[in-house]
Amino acid sequence: xxxxxxxxxxxxxxxxxxxxxxxxxxxxxxxxxxxxxxxxxxxxxxxxxxxxxxxxxxxxxxxxxxxxxxxxxxxxxxxxxxxxxxxxxxxxxxxxxxxxxxxxxxxxxxxxxxxxxxxxxxxxxxxxxxxxxxxxxxxxxxxxxxxxxxxxxxxxxxxxxxxxxxxxxxxxxxxxxxxxxxxxxxxxxxxxxxxxxxxxxxxxxxxxxxxxxxxxxxxxxxxxxxxxxxxxxxxxxxxxxxxxxxxxxxxxxxxxxxxxxxxxxxxxxxxxxxxxxxxxxxxxxxxxxxxxxxxxxxxxxxxxxxxxxxxxxxxxxxxxxxxxxxxxxxxxxxxxxxxxxxxxxxxxxxxxxxxxxxxxxxxxxxxxxxxxxxxxxxxxxxxxxxxxxxxxxxxxxxxxxxxxxxxxxxxxxxxxxxxxxxxxxxxxxxxxxxxxxxxxxxxxxxxxxxxxxxxxxxxxxxxxxxxxxxxxxxxxxxxxxxxxxxxxxxxxxxxxx
Amino acid sequence: xxxxxxxxxxxxxxxxxxxxxxxxxxxxxxxxxxxxxxxxxxxxxxxxxxxxxxxxxxxxxxxxxxxxxxxxxxxxxxxxxxxxxxxxxxxxxxxxxxxxxxxxxxxxxxxxxxxxxxxxxxxxxxxxxxxxxxxxxxxxxxxxx
Numbered sequence: 001x002x003x004x005x006x007x008x009x010x011x012x013x014x015x016x017x018x019x020x021x022x023x024x025x026x027x028x029x030x031x032x033x034x035x036x037x038x039x040x041x042x043x044x045x046x047x048x049x050x051x052x053x054x055x056x057x058x059x060x061x062x063x064x065x066x067x068x069x070x071x072x073x074x075x076x077x078x079x080x081x082x083x084x085x086x087x088x089x090x091x092x093x094x095x096x097x098x099x100x101x102x103x104x105x106x107x108x109x110x111x112x113x114x115x116x117x118x119x120x121x122x123x124x125x126x127x128x129x130x131x132x133x134x135x136x137x138x139x140x141x142x143x144x145x146x147x148x149x150x151x152x153x154x155x156x157x158x159x160x161x162x163x164x165x166x167x168x169x170x171x172x173x174x175x176x177x178x179x180x181x182x183x184x185x186x187x188x189x190x191x192x193x194x195x196x197x198x199x200x201x202x203x204x205x206x207x208x209x210x211x212x213x214x215x216x217x218x219x220x221x222x223x224x225x226x227x228x229x230x231x232x233x234x235x236x237x238x239x240x241x242x243x244x245x246x247x248x249x250x251x252x253x254x255x256x257x258x259x260x261x262x263x264x265x266x267x268x269x270x271x272x273x274x275x276x277x278x279x280x281x282x283x284x285x286x287x288x289x290x291x292x293x294x295x296x297x298x299x300x301x302x303x304x305x306x307x308x309x310x311x312x313x314x315x316x317x318x319x320x321x322x323x324x325x326x327x328x329x330x331x332x333x334x335x336x337x338x339x340x341x342x343x344x345x346x347x348x349x350x351x352x353x354x355x356x357x358x359x360x361x362x363x364x365x366x367x368x369x370x371x372x373x374x375x376x377x378x379x380x381x382x383x384x385x386x387x388x389x390x391x392x393x394x395x396x397x398x399x400x401x402x403x404x405x406x407x408x409x410x411x412x413x414x415x416x417x418x419x420x421x422x423x424x425x426x427x428x429x430x431x432x433x434x435x436x437x438x439x440x441x442x443x444x445x446x447x448x449x450x451x452x453x454x455x456x457x458x459x460x461x462x463x464x465x466x467x468x469x470x471x472x473x474x475x476x477x478x479x480x481x482x483x484x485x486x487x488x489x490x491x492x493x494x495x496x497x
Numbered sequence: 498x499x500x501x502x503x504x505x506x507x508x509x510x511x512x513x514x515x516x517x518x519x520x521x522x523x524x525x526x527x528x529x530x531x532x533x534x535x536x537x538x539x540x541x542x543x544x545x546x547x548x549x550x551x552x553x554x555x556x557x558x559x560x561x562x563x564x565x566x567x568x569x570x571x572x573x574x575x576x577x578x579x580x581x582x583x584x585x586x587x588x589x590x591x592x593x594x595x596x597x598x599x600x601x602x603x604x605x606x607x608x609x610x611x612x613x614x615x616x617x618x619x620x621x622x623x624x625x626x627x628x629x630x631x632x633x634x635x636x637x638x639x640x641x642x
Contacts, residue, residue: 041630045629045630165542165543165545165546168539168542169510169514169539169543169546172514172535172536172538172539172542173510173514173539175531175535176514176517176532176535176536176539179517179531179532179535183524183527183528185527186527186528188524188525188527188528190520190521190524190528191517214576217572218569218572218576221569221571221572222561222565222566222568222569222572223565224564224565224568387604389603389604389605390600390604390606392599393575393595393596393599393600393603393604394596394614396575396579396595397592397595397596397618400583400588400592401592401621401622401626404588404622404626404632404635405626405630405632408626408632408633410583410588410635413588413635414580417576417579417580420576421573421576425502425506428502428503428559428561429502429503429506429507429559430559431510446531447531450531451527
């Protein structure tokens with residue numbers, strides 16, 4: 001086993017593989033930072049180039065780009081409240097408030113270090129799970145996936161602490177919007193008004209670009225001034241301070257990395273869910289949940305570590321069963337076939353060196369892409385000083401382009417602009433756009449798996465399946481933990497500021 | 498009872514939720530189950546919020562200054578203009594014209610800077626998405642680029 005691991009490392013360290021990995025990372029950072037473009041588009045562009053490459057070089061190129069989009073997406077989420085990819089949504093919630101306080105460098109430092117540690121953790125989970133990959137994935141059925149979605153939805157209650165009714169209504173509105181389109185099981189058209197444009201539902205990326213890019217920029221322009229309201233720390237001092245934070249909150253980092261790796265291993269659930277659920281876990285286990293959203297380091301550590309560790313997790317079903325763990329790994333499956341590799345048990349029995357090489361590539365790419373991003377962090381923080389009247393039109397255009405880039409549909413542009421205005425008013429009148437996004441992200445998974453579990457195991461499926469029951473107990477505990485801690489908690493944690 | 502922006506927004510949310518719930522009644526039993534399970538409680542919560550708001554006659558969450566209101570409407574006008582331009586001249590030209598006009602007229606940026614950024618926006622949309630990624634760019638009514 002150790003020999004094969006070292007063989008995998010040697011494959012990754014070949015000069016040609018390293019060169020292509022570096023090229024991929026640069027492209028990934030750029031793609032991640034542009035709203036609407038994500039690792040999937042980066043992979044789609046790069047796949048035609050891998051036909052003549054060796055497998056280790058090809059995976060270095062593809063995974064280098066894909067992993068780098070994780071940190072790339074967080075850069076704009078922190079600096080501009082515009083998630084570069086939908087996988088960075090939860091990073092906005094505490095990352096951007098830090099940038100507003102002039103602590104953008106610190107936030108980027110936290111994000112980068114969480115990316116590195118989370119990435120390595122995901123890879124360790126992947127390595128450990130090799131012998132038990134198949135039974136582990138077969139145990140995850142619709143009832144378990146439904147409970148994961150329910151666990152995430154309880155976050156709406158926790159995040160609604162400031163204005164309970166408005167928070168709950170925002171979350172429920174998000175869930176209702178997720179029901180637009182064809183019913184996932186019966187195929188009945190709902191809320192489509194007879195138009196085919198709504199049959200696939202409302203595109204998440206378009207809503208995110210609207211709520212965050214357009215809505216935030218309307219607010220920035222109306223308020224006047226720049227993103228950062230205080231003095232901006234440009235140097236590496238803030239970045240260094242941020243890099244130490246994940247070590248300070250090491251237990252949270254490990255827990256959220258586990259969440260990311262486990263959710264990543266659930267086929268079809270997606271990284272956005274991992275991001276949101278990990279953030280919810282950080283809020284629900286904090287002694288001061290009400291201070292989240294004001295620039296808490298834990299609010300960046302949680303989503304960032306889970307975001308990247310899910311890459312390792314998503315590889316588990318992809319490699320073990322040939323079932324893509326997410327959209328990007330579905331594209332990656334195409335690369336496997338192009339390179340003459342058959343994902344499935346053969347990746348463990350015949351191509352274990354390639355499997356280990358993939359793990360090393362994910363780990364090394366997360367390290368190098370974060371280092372590359374950190375080199376620029378001090379300078380990137382200057383974006384927060386750009387006046388609103390220059391930044392606002394630029395970001396609105398990025399939002400529009402991002403919405404279009406998601407599916408190449410002009411309808412998504414109109415959806416983004418519409419949700420931009422709605423998002424602005426939601427912020428103005430105390431509604432929670434974060435709760436709306438959580439509802440929208442989890443709604444489809446929640447409903448599809450509920451319907452399927454109901455058909456497969458009957459209405460009492462939660463109580464008859466052991467893993468579901470454990471998840472139900474965890475959900476109830478997570479739901480009431482903040483209230484119990486608030487009532488009986490002995491001390492108060494230090495806030496992020 | 499005075500109607501302000503917040504109350505109008507609350508009423509709009511209430512109307513949307515009413516629409517969601519009443520339309521769900523016509524769906525098949527399986528298709529309407531979760532929309533009703535989620536929709537009815539949210540409708541009840543929203544009615545409580547609106548009723549409490551009107552009965553207590555409390556102050557709005559945030560009141561904008563005249564300057565903020567003016568800037569808000571400038572931004573809305575810009576977005577409406579962008580929407581209209583996309584429909585007429587297509588996506589790539591619309592984002593370039595929007596950038597140029599906004600930066601020049603609202604941001605008071607010099608010609609060189611505004612034109613430079615507008616060209617960058619055009620190259621980003623037309624070059625990256627149209628040429629490199631082969632997205633079918635919306636060309637608008639004039640069907641130019």
